[in-house]
Amino acid sequence: MRIPRSERDRGQTVIEFVGVVPLILLLLVALWQCALVGYTFVLAGNAADEGARAGAAAEGDGAGACQAAARRELPSSFQGKADCAPDGGMYRAKVTLKIPVLIPGVLNSFPVDGSAAHVKER
Structure with missing residues (x-):
């Protein structure tokens, strides 16, 4: 007795699907991690830019204004530090x-x- 062709391949699709799903999930996790890396780069650059701008415009404690502005731009879930200092006629900020x-x-x-730098306002 021969089994019809349509009956022989009955479970093949399920087996292929189960074999490919972990690879697809691993790819999605890797893509999400890449998105987190890119988002972190954007946040660090923006926080440094805002900190340098605040430090350059501050009258008095430029480092305090710089650090406060940089921290204000970061979500609470991101832990980081801001280093701010005048450098000649520029005010530089570095956020890590x-x-x-x-x-x-x-x-x-x-x-x-x-990192970012702005011209010190006088």
Whole structure:
């Protein structure tokens, strides 16, 4: 007795789907982690820019104004530090953030630096 051709391949689609789903999920996790890396770079650059602008316009404590402005631009979930200092006629700010890791223990969170400078206002 021969089995009809339509009956022989009955479970093949399910087996292929189950085999490919973990690869698709792994790809989605990797893409999401890449998005987190890019977002962190954007946040660090923007915070440094706002900090340098505030430090350049401040009358008095430029470093305090710079750090406060840089921290104001960061979401509460991002931990970072801001280094601000005048440099000649410029005011420079450097913000360092740690990239959030989607799966803890898989990647070590490495720091991202964003820096900016503005002309000191007199």
